[in-house]
Each structure stands twice: as C-alpha cells, then as structure tokens.
Amino acid sequence: MRREKLGVLLAVTALLAAACGASGGGTPTTGAPIIFGAAVSLTGAQSKEGALTKQGYDLWLDWINQRGGIVVNGVKHPVEIKYEDDQSTPNLSATLVQKLITDEKAQFILGPYGSAATATDAIVAEKNGIPMVEANGAAQSIFSKGYKFTFGVLSPANKYLTGVLDMAATLSPKPTTIAMLTANDNFSVEVAKAVEDYAPTKGFQVIFTKQYPAAAPEVSGLISQAARLNPDIVMNSGHLAESIAINKAAKQLGLNAKIFAYSVGPSTPDFIKALGADANYVFDGSQWTPQVKYKPAFYLSVSDYVKAYKTKYSTTDDPDYHVAESTAACLAFQKAIENAGSLDATKVRDALVSLDVMTFFGQIKFDSRGINTFKPMVVEQIQNGAHYTVFPLDVANGKPQYPTPPWSSR
C-alpha cells in the first residue's frame, strides 16, 4: 500500500519536473534567475516593520518580473528573493544572511529591518564580499567601520528630527525649549544626539533629556518629569510602540507642548488607528511621503507607486516610508546591475559606488561611507486623521498647524 503511494508520488514528481523543464528552457534572451536574499523580521517585536520591508521588496519584485527581469548585457534575468525570518533578533539575522549566501546561493543581499540587525548583517556581507543594499538601518555607526559592500538608500539618523527644528524656526511665536526623550538603541541615540547638537544653532534650548530602555515603553515617570518643565517642543527618538505610549502618557499627565515630534511611528497608519483624534497635530521626520514631488528616471512615478501598492495589498492605506525605502533599495541594485553589465559581486559593488539616479523615493547616491546623504528628509504632520507633508515648502502639500492646542481644549 505504502509502496504504491510512493510510486504514484514519484510519477507525479517526474511529470512536474518535466513540465517545469519544458517551460523553463525558454528563449536564449532569458538568463538564469538572479537570487537576492533578505532576512527580515516576520515575527517578534519588529514584525510590523519587517512586514513593511518585505512589502517594499515584493512590490519591485512583481514589477521587474513582469518585465522579464533585470537586463544584463541584453539578456533578461528574472529575479527571485529568498526570505528568512530573523525573529527581530540581530544576531540571528547575521546567521541567516550567511545561510542565504552559502545554502540559498544568494548573489546579493537586501537589508533587514532596523539598525541593529543591519549592523550585524553588514559584517557578514563584508566577509563574503557580497553587496548589501539596505533600506532600514539609518544609524551612521553602521557605516563608520569602513565596510565596502554595504550601502544605505535612506537618509542617515542625524537628519530625522533636525528638519522639524528647521520648520519650528520658521513658526511664530517661535518655540524655544525642547524636551528630548530617547530610546537607548544606537539609531535613536544618534537621532537625539543630532538634535542636541543642532538645536542651539537654531536658537533652541534643550532643557530635558532622558533615555529609556528600548522596547519597554513604560514612560509615565519620564513624561511627568517633562510636564513640570513645560517645554515648547516634546521630541521622542524611538519607535512606534514608544511613540504611542508617550502620546498617551502626555495626555494623561497633562503635558501640553506646542509641538510634539516623534522620529518613528506617526508616519504609519497604525499610529492614527491606535490613537484616533489624539494623533492629530503630531509631527514626524519622514524619509518619504506619498506627497513628495520627485521626477523619477525609471520605475514608477510617486502616484503610480501609491496606486500599485494599494492594488497589490488590497488596502486603502498609503504606503508608508518603510515600504518606499525598501523598494528603493531594490531599485539601487537594479540600476547598479544594469550599469555594471555583469552579475559579478565586485563589479556590481563598484557600480553602486558610482550610482547617481533619481527615483520616486528621491535621489539615490552614496557618499564615501555608503550613506545616501543626498536625499533630504521631509516633515509630516497628522491633521484631522490624515498625513500632510508640511516641510520643506517646495514639496509640501499642507501648512503646519501650530501651536498644538492643549489636551483639555481638543
């Protein structure tokens, strides 16, 4: 009985293999698939951000394969992305990237979510001489180690909240005092450090700085301390969970600032859904918004990108910047491979070094460390439950609502 079943199974497998072979052996203009590897957080504390990262990669994957793949010297190579789940654990992420390279034969690596995981993955990419383009690790410390194979398409951490300060300097009456809360991970600390350095040059005074443990968002003690000082601007450099907790605690404890600005969180639809009307007036520094006006040299325009996202994921939500920057990492690889005219790791790496291209996400060009310092950050504000880009003025589609009314009169 069991032997018969095995026989049937073998026969079916053989037939399937034959069928695949027949369809796979296409015209000579189609080359072998290019294998990308990515270890993203599909489970664990950062599964939300990990899922957004994967969405960004998959959007490009569909688009490029509809076109038959990446063109290398006139030959179209279809693309495959092999995923692993790093369970939001940076060390596991590095192990998985090695596995992707050795076992899954990944030729190129797309980055994970988060600065911590990116930092560990960069070591593996470097050791194996495999180029990695990452879209979700903004800490500059990743790029200060002299790695030659790691590139980041996003603006570095120090730009996240300084744009909010540039905007605040144009407002009237001008806010002057800042309370700065910071999660103690490498990315968040860099964001906060940049604010502390930049604020005095724009005439602001940082009157309160406190760190809290990352991913342990019990912040009521800190918020009550900040509330005593009555700061004009409350800034948080952390992640989505902490942004929500801080906004809730600020309301509960009567912390009435004129500007609330959080580095990560308000740009996601979750922030508005979780907080309802309490999300209004909150500012954030964003890598990208669906309102920006860039003229891309290839791939989709900004509005087509938003449309493609909504269609593929059957949603009415706009793609947030995590999705867009992840797609941009794929675009950097595509252009670099086309420019290199080769799939050789070192040649593609060299093409990445000299890459300079405009996309829907903004300009992609790397400085000597591998960071995209050429793309500006934009400032968003949530107004009546929707995102508006409010700064810089040349890409804005709304005006800042200022000052934020006190909680009691909302």
Place this chain on the structure above:
Amino acid sequence: MSQFIQQVILGLLLGGVYVAVALGFSLVWGILNIVNLAHGALVIVGAYITWALFTRWHIDPFLSLPVDALALFVIGYGLQRGVINRIIRAPLLFTFLLTFGINLIIVSLLLLIFTADFRSVTPSYSGNGLHLGNVTIPYIRLGGLAVALLLAGALWAILNRSRIGAAILAVGADRDAAQLVGVDLRHMYALTFGIGAAFAGVAGGIISTFQSITPTAGNPYTLQAFAVVILGGLGRVSATVAGGLAFGLIEILAQSAPGLESGYANAIAFVVLVIVLVVRPRGLLGRLA
C-alpha cells in the same frame, strides 16, 4: 516634593498592572508547580478581546473586562485539561518546554488573525484625571489599580472562603492526599489554570488602554510576572500584591533618580530582585517552602 509624590503615585499605578498580571501566574505556579511561559500571551489575548469589542461595538474597556475573564477562563480550562494535564507530573523542564511551545503557538495565531499592526484602546476619557495641586492621577490608570486590587481580593476570597478554594489549596499542598479525600484532580487543575488565565485576560484588558498591543507584546509581561512573584514571594495573595506594587515603584523611581541614566530602569529593578533573593530568598512576604 510634589514631584516625588507624583512619581510614587505613578509607581503604584504601574504596580497595579503588575499585580494584575502576576496574580494568575503566581496561582498557577504555586498550586500546579507550572511556570507558565505562555502567561504573557494569554494577557495579550485578553487585550485583543477588549480592543475588538471597543473598536467594533464601542464597548468601554472596563466593561469588557468580564468578557476577557470569561473567554480566558474557557481557554485556560481547555488548555490545561487537554494539553498541559498530560505532563502535570513530569519534571519542571517539561512544563517549561510545553508552555514555551504554547506561547509560540498563541503568538503565531494572533499574528495570523490580527497581523502585526499596533493596536490600542483610546476611550474618550483617556486624558482625564484627578488633579491635586501639582499631582495628577490619570483616571484610567487609577481604574487599572482598582481592578487589580479587586482581583486580588477576589482571589483571596476564593482561596480562603470557598470550598473550591479549599480544594485548590489542598491540591497545592498534596496532590495524592487531596485525591484520596475525593478531590477531582483533573477538574481542580483545569479550574486553577482557568482562573489564572482569566486574571491574565483582565490584566490584558487594562494594559490595552495605556499601551499599544501587538501579538508579541506579551513576552515582557511573562518576565515581569516572574520577577514580581520572586520579589513578593510564592504562596500568598498579599505577597503578589506587595511584589507587584514594589516592582512598579522601583521601575518608576529609577526613571527619575537624579544622576542616573533612566535607560537603566529595568536593570535597577532586576538588581533589587537579586538583592532580595540573596537577603530574603522566600521574597518579601512569601511562605517558607
């Protein structure tokens, strides 16, 4: 001074949450000798029920707490009777493995059902509070503390003033002797676990009002429940209450300690835990084993 009073109050309010989380954990550990690593996941199941009722039918989070309790009681009873009971007499390591596995399964199921989106319950009165001079007491957190103390009172009454409680304590003291005098062991085990899960569910409902919830948000609560039980001591409801309030107080005061980076708040809480273990191994109010 008012700053200090404010911090103490916030610490006690946070402690209330820890009490609610740890009561069920402590009961299951004390009676069944199971360190339930899925406890935090059960907390989050309760949080999701409150969130779903609030978003879909605008049911006040505090009114949905009984629903959390009931649903989690049923889940807990079934889980114990159907799964955990099979290894109830196995070495502690097996219960670790099994509850760890259950935790993974619950978290993955939540991920499938609710996705990894961040959710939170924000009722209209979430910003209201009692203002006494410079000190603010947010109502929503005060409600959380009140519910936690009510739960503690209820658990004490069940254990010390009811026949079922007597049977549960008997099972905890000596399984075989309890069986000899006619206690239905399997039912009692499941009942105990069900009550523990129900308390976890209520704690989850409270948590959903001031923090964001995701499928994985429960894991830290398992750790905190563990710390609270060690700190307070095993075997008494009052010990869990003392442990929970103390743990919350330490965490908040560590955030505002002058000259100390508040990033170390968690570390300080656990250092205190280690000191208590060294100086007083049975916890603040625990019974001698």
